[in-house]
Every structure is written in structure tokens, then in C-alpha cells.
Amino acid sequence: MGWMSGISVGDRPVTLITAAEAPLLARPYFADGDPGPIIAALAQVPEMLEVVAPFLGVVLGPSALDLRTKEVVILRTSARASCRYCVEAHTVVALDSGLSDDEVRALRGELGVEDAFPAEADRAVIAWCDALVGTGSVDAACRDRLRQGRPDHVVVELTLLATTTLLLNRFCTALELPTAPDVLARLAAAGMAS
Amino acid sequence: MSTAIAEAVADGRLPGRVWLYANYHCNLVCTYCLTDSSPKSPRRDLAADRMVDLAVQARALGFTDLGVTGGEPFLRPDMVDVLLAMAEQLPTVVLSNATLFHGDRLTRVETLAGQPVTIQVSLDYADAEDNDAQRGDDNHATVVAAISRLVERGIRVRVGTTLDPDAEVSDDEQARLCALHRSLGVADEDHVVRPIVRRGRADVADVGVRATVADLPPELTVTADGAWWSPFGPTIRDGVPETDMLITRTTDPLVTPATALLRLIDGRPPGDDAHLGIR
Numbered sequence: 521m522g523w524m525s526g527i528s529v530g531d532r533p534v535t536l537i538t539a540a541e542a543p544l545l546a547r548p549y550f551a552d553g554d555p556g557p558i559i560a561a562l563a564q565v566p567e568m569l570e571v572v573a574p575f576l577g578v579v580l581g582p583s584a585l586d587l588r589t590k591e592v593v594i595l596r597t598s599a600r601a602s603c604r605y606c607v608e609a610h611t612v613v614a615l616d617s618g619l620s621d622d623e624v625r626a627l628r629g630e631l632g633v634e635d636a637f638p639a640e641a642d643r644a645v646i647a648w649c650d651a652l653v654g655t656g657s658v659d660a661a662c663r664d665r666l667r668q669g670r671p672d673h674v675v676v677e678l679t680l681l682a683t684t685t686l687l688l689n690r691f692c693t694a695l696e697l698p699t700a701p702d703v704l705a706r707l708a709a710a711g712m713a714s
Numbered sequence: 715m716s717t718a719i720a721e722a723v724a725d726g727r728l729p730g731r732v733w734l735y736a737n738y739h740c741n742l743v744c745t746y747c748l749t750d751s752s753p754k755s756p757r758r759d760l761a762a763d764r765m766v767d768l769a770v771q772a773r774a775l776g777f778t779d780l781g782v783t784g785g786e787p788f789l790r791p792d793m794v795d796v797l798l799a800m801a802e803q804l805p806t807v808v809l810s811n812a813t814l815f816h817g818d819r820l821t822r823v824e825t826l827a828g829q830p831v832t833i834q835v836s837l838d839y840a841d842a843e844d845n846d847a848q849r850g851d852d853n854h855a856t857v858v859a860a861i862s863r864l865v866e867r868g869i870r871v872r873v874g875t876t877l878d879p880d881a882e883v884s885d886d887e888q889a890r891l892c893a894l895h896r897s898l899g900v901a902d903e904d905h906v907v908r909p910i911v912r913r914g915r916a917d918v919a920d921v922g923v924r925a926t927v928a929d930l931p932p933e934l935t936v937t938a939d940g941a942w943w944s945p946f947g948p949t950i951r952d953g954v955p956e957t958d959m960l961i962t963r964t965t966d967p968l969v970t971p972a973t974a975l976l977r978l979i980d981g982r983p984p985g986d987d988a989h990l991g992i993r
Contacts, residue, residue, distance in 0.1 A: 545962070566960060
């Protein structure tokens with residue numbers, strides 16, 4: 521029984537499945553312990569879980585993009601989409617991936633991007649995320665900044681990462697997914713609690 | 715025809731019967747009910763056309779038999795028509811408490827005579843006192859009379875006996891139950907005895923054997939809430955279907971849960987199969 525087992529269904533939109541309740545197709549995701557609330561929610565529809573979870577793993581996990589850039593995209597997109605769960609979770613991941621306190625605060629919208637990110641390469645990625653979270657329509661100048669020196673496959677992956685993050689932002693916000701206690705403790709220690 | 719499903723049924727890896735939960739409400743409140751059924755239970759009906767369509771799909775996939783359970787299926791006014799349509803596809807067994815077979819409902823049930831439909835009636839003990847303690851006042855007398863009426867009308871009847879594994883049932887009492895069903899025209903091969911499974915209300919009442927997927931035959935079971943490993947899977951606890959034996963929420967097309975079930979079966983280690991005799 522993990523920390524989510526104490527959360528009653530009356531407290532949130534859906535029941536988060538525990539290891540003891542895991543449907544048959546979902547059991548592998550619980551085999552190594554608490555899989556987190558996204559998987560625990562998806563386990564309500566196991567045939568979706570077994571497709572979505574690997575998809576998320578590929579898009580958000582190690583890939584041709586470096587980890588730091590991926591966390592810039594995920595945290596910035598989540599902050600612009602006002603996803604409490606994703607911002608809290610990925611603030612910790614961003615710090616662990618080598619982003620500075622000021623960079624993380626800037627991605628969260630607490631400091632200016634221009635101050636924290638001197639490199640145009642980073643600023644172009646952040647502007648791309650901001651555009652995607654907005655109307656989804658990207659103007660030519662923003663597109664040209666992103667494409668500067670980047671091959672097509674990188675542009676595609678950055679875009680897929682941002683839009684997949686946006687999907688998760690809406691999912692986690694709508695279902696009011698809870699942040700793990702250890703993450704909240706890390707945020708408090710870093711002075712970045714919500 | 716899905717070759718993989720048909721082959722798995724033919725070689726015995728996948729049981730041939732598909733179970734459908736017609737509903738979850740019941741006129742009885744049995745002490746060990748897996749589905750926590752009662753007159754006040756949410757119905758969770760499978761629509762009549764949906765049940766018939768599932769029967770069509772089951773046959774096309776290569777399944778060989780159908781089962782209908784609940785709740786008490788015959789609380790539904792359309793149940794006999796549904797069974798007749800399902801039986802046009804595959805032989806069908808329907809589980810019933812047999813307390814409703816009189817008057818107009820009995821007249822409707824009579825049309826099942828001569829059709830490939832078997833009614834499996836619950837009768838737990840030879841002695842009314844023991845039986846009625848689990849299934850309600852006057853249940854024994856009502857069911858015995860109903861079995862006679864069904865058999866007289868040419869309807870095939872099976873008797874399903876569910877026993878508390880911790881209760882000491884003497885050989886004499888078991889023999890008297892078998893003598894009773896024989897006297898009613900139900901042959902030994904149509905008498906099924908299984909233990910109470912500790913799920914749903916039985917778990918709350920602290921009775922029955924604990925059963926996992928390793929203990930239960932993988933009989934594809936469809937309810938209004940999804941597809942399960944076994945008819946013992948979609949039990950109700952605190953008003954919510956338990957998910958530990960859930961396969962998929964998708965039930966249409968039927969090939970989706972059937973294929974997923976087959977993957978689960980093929981992924982089991984050798985020897986990891988049913989051994990508690992629960993059926």
C-alpha cells in the first residue's frame with residue numbers, strides 16, 4: 521500500500537488504483553513499487569495504460585534530445601499550462617538534471633527568461649513552448665528561431681515533447697493528481713513549494 | 715473468425731464459454747453474494763441487443779458456449795427473449811435463484827423448453843434450515859418446487875451448490891442433497907459444487923476461500939463495466955466493481971478483451987493454472 525492508498529475517492533475525481541487493485545494488464549507497472557499517480561489513474565483503463573505508458577516513456581524518457589533540454593520543455597510547458605502536479609514533479613527533475621535554481625524559477629515564470637537564459641538556443645526553445653501552449657499557432661519568427669541550426673528531427677521531437685506534456689498537463693489537472701510527499705519535501709527544502 | 719482465439723479454445727488453453735453479466739440487482743440478499751446484490755443494487759444492465767451482439771461475436775471468434783449471470787437475470791422482463799436469441803448462436807447456461815418461476819414469468823420461461831438453454835439453479839443444502847440461512851427464508855421450498863416445474867416443462871436444469879469451506883458438511887448431508895436433486899430429475903453430471911469465494915459480500919462476512927487468477931479458469935466475462943478474467947472477477951465492494959481481475963474496459967469489439975485474455979494466459983508460467991475447483 522503506497523501513499524496514494526490513503527486518498528479516498530471522495531477527495532478527487534477518480535480513484536487511483538493501488539497495487540492490490542491493479543488490473544491484470546496493469547500489474548507489471550506496479551511490480552517495482554509505487555508507479556505514481558499518472559499510471560495509477562491510467563490503470564482504470566488497462567488497455568489504454570499498456571499503450572499510453574510506453575508512449576510516455578519514449579517521449580519523456582532518454583532520447584536523442586539531451587535531458588536538460590527536455591526538462592526545459594516539460595517544465596516550461598507545464599508552468600504555462602498551469603499544471604500544479606507537473607510543475608511540482610518536474611521542478612525536482614529539472615534541478616536534478618542540472619538546471620540552476622534561477623533557470624528553474626524562470627521556467628516556472630518567477631524570473632525573467634532573458635535574465636536566466638543568456639543563450640539564444642534556450643530562449644528559442646522556451647518561446648516555442650510558449651507558442652504551443654497558447655493558440656498552437658506559431659508565427660514565422662518563432663519558427664525560424666527554433667529551426668536555427670536544428671535538424672528537422674530535433675524540431676519534431678521538441679514539438680512532440682511539448683505537446684505530449686500539454687496532454688499530460690490537462691490530464692493531471694483535470695484529475696487533480698496528488699504530488700508525492702517526497703517531492704513536496706524536496707520543493708520545501710529548495711524554497712520552491714507552491 | 716479470429717484464428718488465434720479459435721485455436722486457443724480448440725486446444726484447451728482458453729475455456730470456450732463467454733459469460734455475460736445481465737444485471738446486478740437481485741430479489742434475494744444471500745450472505746455470500748460476490749456481487750453484493752440485493753433489490754437495492756444498481757442494475758448495471760447489459761442491454762438486450764448488446765448481449766445478443768456479444769453472442770454473435772463470441773461465436774464468430776470461435777467460442778463454443780455462453781453463460782449469463784447476475785444479479786438475478788430473470789428480474790429482467792426481456793431475459794427469455796435474450797436467451798432465445800443468444801441460444802441461436804451458441805448453447806447457453808443461465809444462472810438463476812429460481813424464485814421467480816411462476817405465473818406469467820413461468821409461461822415465458824416455458825418457451826426455453828427444447829432450446830439449447832440450461833438454467834443453473836442455486837441450491838446449497840439438503841436441509842432447508844441450512845440452505846435458508848444463506849439464501850433467505852423459504853428459499854429451499856421455493857427452489858425445490860421451481861426445479862420440479864422447470865423439469866416437468868422439459869427445460870434442462872443444473873443445480874449449483876455453493877458451500878462455506880469452513881462449514882462441516884457431513885457425507886450424509888451431501889448424499890441427501892444429491893438424492894434430492896436426482897429425485898427432482900437433475901442428473902449427477904448436472905450438479906456443480908463449489909466453495910464460497912471470498913470476494914464481495916463474502917469477504918465482508920469473512921467467509922470463503924481466497925481466489926486469485928491462478929485459482930480461477932480464465933473464462934472471458936463481460937459486464938457493463940468491462941471485461942474480466944472470470945465470472946468471479948467483477949465483484950462489488952463498497953459499491954464499486956473490484957478491478958484486480960479486470961482485463962479491459964473495452965468490450966466491443968469482443969476480440970479486444972479476448973485477445974488480451976489470451977495474451978495473459980500465454981504469459982502465465984507453466985503449472986500456474988486453476989486448482990481450487992471453482993467453476
